[in-house]
Amino acid sequence: MTRKFNNRSQKNRNQLAAQTKVKSGGNKLFPQLVEKTVTQTRQDIAKMVAARNAFNNSDSPSSYLFYNLLDVIMDDALLTSQVENRIQDSLGTSFNLRKKGGDIDPELTETYQNSELFNDLITQIINSRLYGHSLIEFDWKQDGLNEPQLKIDLIPRQNVLAKKGVMLFDYNEDKGVKFREVPEYGTWILEFGKPGQMGLLNKAIPHVLFKKFAQSCWSELCEIYGIPPRVYKTDASDPQAVARGKKMMQDMGSAAWFIIDTEESFEWAKGVNTNGDVYGNLLNFCDNQNSLLISGAVVGQDTKHGSNSKEQASQKLLSKLVLADMAMVEMYMNSKVMPALARIGIIPADFIFQWEISEDLGTLWERTVQALAHFDVDPEWIKDKFGIEVTGIKQNAVPLPGSNLNVAESFFV
Numbered sequence: 001m002t003r004k005f006n007n008r009s010q011k012n013r014n015q016l017a018a019q020t021k022v023k024s025g026g027n028k029l030f031p032q033l034v035e036k037t038v039t040q041t042r043q044d045i046a047k048m049v050a051a052r053n054a055f056n057n058s059d060s061p062s063s064y065l066f067y068n069l070l071d072v073i074m075d076d077a078l079l080t081s082q083v084e085n086r087i088q089d090s091l092g093t094s095f096n097l098r099k100k101g102g103d104i105d106p107e108l109t110e111t112y113q114n115s116e117l118f119n120d121l122i123t124q125i126i127n128s129r130l131y132g133h134s135l136i137e138f139d140w141k142q143d144g145l146n147e148p149q150l151k152i153d154l155i156p157r158q159n160v161l162a163k164k165g166v167m168l169f170d171y172n173e174d175k176g177v178k179f180r181e182v183p184e185y186g187t188w189i190l191e192f193g194k195p196g197q198m199g200l201l202n203k204a205i206p207h208v209l210f211k212k213f214a215q216s217c218w219s220e221l222c223e224i225y226g227i228p229p230r231v232y233k234t235d236a237s238d239p240q241a242v243a244r245g246k247k248m249m250q251d252m253g254s255a256a257w258f259i260i261d262t263e264e265s266f267e268w269a270k271g272v273n274t275n276g277d278v279y280g281n282l283l284n285f286c287d288n289q290n291s292l293l294i295s296g297a298v299v300g301q302d303t304k305h306g307s308n309s310k311e312q313a314s315q316k317l318l319s320k321l322v323l324a325d326m327a328m329v330e331m332y333m334n335s336k337v338m339p340a341l342a343r344i345g346i347i348p349a350d351f352i353f354q355w356e357i358s359e360d361l362g363t364l365w366e367r368t369v370q371a372l373a374h375f376d377v378d379p380e381w382i383k384d385k386f387g388i389e390v391t392g393i394k395q396n397a398v399p400l401p402g403s404n405l406n407v408a409e410s411f412f413v
Contacts, residue, residue, distance in 0.1 A: 027182075028137065028139060029137055029155060029167055029177065029179065029182075029189065030137050030139065030153040030155060032169050033155070033156065033159060033169060033170075034169055034170040043069060043072050043073075043209055043212075044209060045206065045209060047065075047069065048069060048205050048206065048209065050065065051065035051066040051068075051069050052066065052198075052202075054066065055198065061161050061163060061164065062161075062171075063157060063158060063159075063160060063161060063162075063171070064158035064159070064171040064172075066198070066202075067131070067156075067157040067158045068158060069205060070131065070201050070202075070205070073201065073204060073205055073208040073209070074201075076208045076211065076212075076290075078287050078290060078291070079201075079204055079208060079290050079294070082290060082291055082294035082295050083130060083294055085295065085318070086126070086294060086295065086318070086321065086322060086325065087123055087126050087127075087325075089318075089319075089322040089325075090122060090126060090322060090325050090326050090329060091119055091122060091123065093326065093355055093356070093357075094113065094355075094356040095109070095113070095118075095353060095354060095355050095356055096109050096353075096354050096355075096356050097109045097112065097347070097351055097352070097353060097354075098351065098352060098354060099348070099350055099351055099352075100350045100351070100352050105348075105351070108347070108348075108351070116149075116151060117149070117150055117151060117152065120136075120151070120152050121136075121152060121333070121337055122329050124136055124152070124154055124192060125192045125328065125329045125332045125333070126325050126328070126329065128192040128193030128199070129193070129199065129200060129325065129328065130199050130200050130201050131157060131193075131199040131201060132162075132193055132194070132196075132197040132198045132199035132202070133157065133160065133162040133191065133192070133193040133194070133195060133197065133199075134154065134157075134191065134192045134193055135154070135155040135157075135160050135162070135167065135179065135189070135190075135191045136152045136153065136154055136155065136189070136190055136191075136192075137152065137153050137155060137184075137188060137189050137190075138150055138151070138152055138187075138188045138189075138190075138340070138344065139151060139152075139153060139188075150341075150344065150346055155167055156171075158171045159171045159176075161176075162191070162193075162195035162196060163195045163196045164178075165178050165179060165180040165181070165195070166178055166179070167179045179191075186336075186340065187340045187343045187344065188340075188344070190336050190337065190340060192332050192336075200293060200294065203293055204289075204290050204293055204294070207285075207286040207289045207290050208286070208290070210282060210286050211282070211283055211286040211287070214279045214282040214283050214286070215279075215283065217279055218276045218279035218280070218283075221276050221279070222276070230249060230252070232245045232248070232249055232265075233265045295314070295317070295318045295321065296314075296317035296318055296320070296321050297313070297314035297317045297318065298314065326355050329355075330353060330354065330355060333352075333353035334352050334353055337353070338351055338352060338353055364385070365386065368382070368386075
């Protein structure tokens with residue numbers, strides 16, 4: 001059972017954190033960054049190749065072209081939804097903070113369960129799988145008259161040369177700092193992911209660029225051939241006839257009419273013999289490829305060929321990817337984040353982060369019913385686990401529905 005939140009304990013923790021803030025010292029990296037204005041330009045495959053080559057250049061690497069390109073492709077609605085679904089599944093799972101080898105601390109868990117600090121940390125750890133690398137910096141920030149809160153700033157990836165361990169103040173220049181050599185590294189400055197990797201979103205770039213191309217061409221087709229052009233034939237050498245024809249064509253609406261000469265004619269031009277299927281097929285292909293990349297399956301999109309069993313199989317594949325993300329988050333939290341937060345002073349030493357994996361109550365109920373035929377089960381455990389108030393043994397009881405699984409399943413729907 002979770003005990004009530006202790007305000008005095010939290011106040012003491014805030015005081016300890018405030019003292020640690022004074023002792024932290026050092027120069028913060030994030031405020032030294034030069035803010036850049038990024039203009040939207042047309043992106044194509046040639047720019048993608050140039051960005052990848054600059055990123056992988058061993059002598060003079062540059063990451064800003066590549067990460068600016070990733071910012072552009074993240075404007076795609078489907079790719080954004082797939083990424084958000086994957087991240088939100090992890091953020092929506094409860095976790096516990098416990099002393100290593102000991103019990104859960106309910107107060108500490110409740111404090112940080114839905115905190116901005118832990119949500120941002122989990123998000124940036126998962127983003128390291130998508131973007132390849134995340135470099136964050138802790139800092140104390142105060143909102144109004146409230147107590148200062150520890151928050152994180154993501155160092156813009158355009159400014160980070162992860163392979164060299166350098167953070168550039170201006171990504172167009174060479175001046176920077178080797179962040180792995182500063183005293184704050186490991187406590188106030190943390191990195192996630194493997195330096196030099198481009199992440200999953202690198203593989204989504206061509207599909208988003210081809211999709212933008214197909215959308216542009218399809219919209220142009222709609223603009224030109226959506227309404228068949230009107231053709232008015234007249235004597236082009238007669239200025240008055242030409243002017244009269246222009247006036248009639250401009251005034252023509254849904255209920256327009258006009259009178260023309262016997263030598264003049266009006267007709268609708270024949271439209272093209274396509275409705276844009278070639279573009280629609282390319283759009284669907286690109287969407288499916290990005291869904292496979294991020295979610296492991298085409299989830300909830302193919303309504304034409306979809307089925308309930310297919311959706312369930314797709315959801316299972318996505319769940320496996322989410323569990324892998326959660327395992328990575330737990331690894332980084334316990335190897336880097338929790339020790340750093342302990343040194344900063346907001347988390348006691350020797351505490352670990354652990355996901356709270358929810359139980360399958362339907363399966364557990366089925367096993368409980370089967371066990372009742374052979375073993376005594378604690379009524380208090382049944383009450384806590386299933387919410388069933390057990391008051392005693394019923395005389396002439398009906399056989400337990402061990403074989404009637406529909407009863408157990410419907411109970412938990």
